[in-house]
Amino acid sequence: MLCERCQERPASVHVTRIINGDKTELYLCQECAREMQPQLNFSIPKFLAGLLDYEPGLEVKAPPAGERCRECGLSYEQFHQTGRLGCPDCYHYLAARLDPLIRRIQGSSQHRGKVPRRAGGNLRVRREIERLRAQLQQLVEQEEFEKAAQVRDRIRDLENRLGEQGGGQ
Structure with missing residues (x-):
């Protein structure tokens, strides 16, 4: 399928917008999707920030303002802005805020993926x-x-x- 915008490159991005109950679907190539990103009003950091701010009935004590990962120095506020952790140790040092978030998104904070037949x-x-x-x-x-x-x-x-x-x- 070709990009619906430029009609030149293959579509590799599928965008579904639902506004007031009206559903619109777009099939775009990477370049057109990148150009339209401000119009689409979607970014992964904004998406994660929305999830981070949404905590109904969940009372989590925020870590003290100065608390940071001792390995890379990342604070929870920086994670909140970017949606990215600085290193594997951030999970340990920021666990008080990350565990509830991971549970809400994944359903559990413990990996339950597939097990290889031969080795598992x-x-x-x-x-x-x-x-x-x-x-x-x-x-x-x-x-x-x-x-x-x-x-x-x-x-x-x-x-x-x-x-x-x-x-x-």
Whole structure:
């Protein structure tokens, strides 16, 4: 598909605008999207800043005004303006403000991505055990003790397999 603006280059940017319920879609090339950015009124730092300011029902104590990452010197205010952290240590030093933000955006502050089939055997088994424990808890609450016993036995089998492979904690 060609860019809807210049009709020359392939479109690689899809912009959807919804204004007062009216939806408009644009398919633009990189150059036209860059030229139109002020008109589109979208930037990643502004988007992140909007997320940072939106905290309904969430009370987070702001770090003291002078608190900064001890490694790179980045302050939370600087992160708020740019939407970028300075180094991996910023997560530790600014955790009081970053954890709630990451939870709100991602749903969790702990990575739960895919596990490679070849290398992730133990991790896959541990996740299966976690899932089964949650299921076991539900079954006990529902007083389905026969099914709960089967799930309990499956958990034990998986834990034994982990122990044999040396993949315990």
